[in-house]
Amino acid sequence: MNFEKYPFEKLNELLAGIVPNEKYELSALTIGEPKFETPQFIQDKLKQTSSSLRKYPSTIGEPFLRESMINFVQNRFNITLSLNQIVPTFGTREVLFNFPQFALYNKQNPVMAFTNPFYQIYEGAAIASRAEVIHIDLIKENNFKAYLSDEDLKRCDLVILNFPNNPTSASMGVEELGEWVKKALEFDFILVNDECYSEIYFDETKKPASLLEASILVGNSDFKNVLVMNSISKRSSAPGLRSGFIAGDAAILKDYLQYRTYVGCASPIPLQEAAAVAWNDQNHVAEFRKIYKKNFEIAKEILGIETPEATFYIWLEVEDELEFTKKLYKEKNIKVLPGSFLGRNGLGKNYIRIALVENEEKTREVLTRLKDFING
Template sequence: MKLDIYPFAKLREVLSGINPNSEYDEIDLTIGEPKFGAPKFIQDILKNNTDSLGKYPKIAGNDILIKSILGFVKKRYDIDVKPEQLCTTLGTKEVCFNFPIYYLYDKQNPTLSFTNPFYPIYEGAGVVSKANIIYIDLNKENNFKPTLSTEDLEKTNLVILNFPNNPTSTILSMKELESWVNLALKYDFFLINDECYSEIYRDVPPPSLLQASLNIGNSKFKNIAVINSLSKRSSTPGIRSGYIIGDERVLVGYKKYRTFVGCAQPEPLQIASASAWSDEEHVREFRNFYNQNFKLAEEILNITVPKAGFFLWLYVGDDINFAKTLFQKESIKVLPGSFMGKNNAGKGFVRIALVYKSEIIKSALSRMSKYIP
C-alpha cells in the first residue's frame, strides 16, 4: 500500500532548515482550522454533560443529534430528510475515507473519480480500495469547474465533488449540480458532494446537491449523497460532528458497516453538537469575520473575492519558492498548490487560509503583498 505524503508533511520538509524572521511571530495560513475559538455555549454544554461518558455512545447518533441535523437541513435547504436517509459521522474525514472503501468493495476493477487539487483523504481512500483513480482537473482554463469525458463517465463507480471547493473556493450553480445528478443517474455511478464549506459564504448561500436532486425529480436521492460537518461552520473541528445524507438504499448498508469500524462520537460531544447544529447566530458571526478578511484581501492584494469558503487561491508563479521565501522573510506559512494536486493541478498557486481575526490577517497580507508577482 503506497499512500502519498500529506501536504503539510511535504511543507515541513521543504521549510526544514529555514530560519524564519525572528522579528515576527509565526502566522500559519496553511490549515483550514478556524482560529476564533469554539463558541462558549457549545463548550458549556459539553462541560455540563460529562456524566454521559459513563455509557457507550450510539454509533448511529442519539435522537437529539439526529433531530438537530434534520432541523438544520430543513431550515437551510427547505428539505424534509427522513432519518433513514441520514447517517451521522465522526466528522467528515471518516466518511471521506471509509465510505469509498465500503462502496467500492464489491465492484469489479473499481474506479474512483474526484476533483483535483483535492483533499488528500479522497486519494487515500482510492489507494486502500485498490481502485483506479481518475483526477478531475480543476484549472484556470476550465474556470476550476469539473468535467469528465464520456469514456470516464462510463467506467467510474464513485465520483467525489467538493463544492464550495477546497482549495479554489469555486462554487457550482444549481444548474451545474443538476447536470451532475443527471449524469449520475444516466451512467449509474454514485455521486457525493463534500459540502463542508457550504456555510462560509459572502452573500448568497451556495446550493446543495440535495436541492439539485429534488429539482430534477430525484426525490429519493438515488445515486447521490452529500457530506457536511461542524468543523468549518461552527469553528469546532475538535467536536468531530458530521453527516452523510442521501440514497437510503446505500446508507442502510453503510450504517451496518460503521458498526464494525468503531468510530462513534462520544455522548457529550453528540449533545454539544446538537446544540451547534440548532443555532445559526454563531455561524453568522463567523461569516462576518471571514467577510471582513476577504474585504482586506481585496483591498491589499487586489483579488476577486470568491463567493464562498475561507481560502484564497492565489497565483504566485513558483509556488514552492514563494512559500519558502515568505516563511524566511516574514515568518508566514502558506501551502503550495502543487502539494495538493496531481498532473500539475495547483502548480503555481498557493492556498491561504484566512482563519484568523482581521488584525492578524491584515498584517500577514500586507507583508505578503510585496512578494506577489
C-alpha cells in the same frame, strides 16, 4: 498501502533548514482550522453533559443529534429528510476515507473519480479501495468547475465532488450540480458532494447549493445514487467536536450503517449533545461569516483579491510556488501551502493556498507583510 505524504509533512520538509526572519512573528496560513473560540453555549453543553461519558454511544447516534442535523438541512436547504436518509459521522474525514472502501468493496475493478486539486483523504480512500483514479481537473480556463467526459463517467463507480471547493474556493450552481445528478443516474454511479464549506458564504442571495437540492431539481426526490457530507468544524469553529453526517440515498445508507457498526466511529454522547446545539443554531454561524467576509474585504484592499462566493481560502497564482513558499517563509516568516502539494498531474502548480482563518487585526498585518514580499 503506498500513501502519499500529507501536504503538511511535505511543507515541513520543504522548509526544513530555513531560518525565518526573527523580525516577524510566525504566521501560519496553511491549515483550514478556524482560529476562533468555539461559542460558549456549545462549550457549556459539553460540560453540562459530561456525566453521560459512562454510557456507550451507539453507531447511529442519539435521536436528538440526528434530529438536529435534519433540522439544519431543512432550515438551510429547505429539504426534509427522514431518519433513514442521514447518518451521523465522526466528522467527515473518517467517512470520506471509509465510505469509498464500503461502496467499492464488491467491484471487480473499481474506478473512483474526484476533483483535482483535492483534500488528500480522497486519494487515500482510493488507494485503500484499490481503485483506479480519474482526476476531475479544476483549472482556471473552466473557472475551477468540475467536468468529466461521458467516456470517463461510464467507467466510474464512485465520484466525489467538493463544492464549495477546497482549495480553489470555486462554487457550482444548483443547475450545474443537477447535470452531475443526471449523469449519476444515467451511468449508475454513486455521486458524493463534500459540502463542509457550504456555510462559509458572503452573500445571502448566493448561498452555495447542496447536491440534495440539485437532485430534487432534476426530479430525483429519493436521492438515488446521491449523497452529501457536511461538518460542523468550519461553520461553528468546532473541529474538535468531530461532528459530521452523510445524507441522501436511504438504500445505500442502510447498508453503510451496518458497515459502520464494525468501524467503531461512534461519537461520545457529550460530544453529540454539544454538536446538537450547534447544528440547531444559525446565529453563531452568521457571526463567523461576518469575520470571514471582513477578512476577504481586507484581502481585496491589500492584494486586489476578489471575494469568492464561499470558503475562507485564497488560491493565489504565483510564478513558482515552491520557491515562493520558501522565500516567503525566510523573509517574512509566513507559511503558506504550495498548490502542487494538493494536486496531481501538474494541477496546483504555480499556485499557493492561503487560509484566512485569523481575526481582522492579524489578517491585515500578515497580508500587508505578504504584499511587501510580493512587491519586493
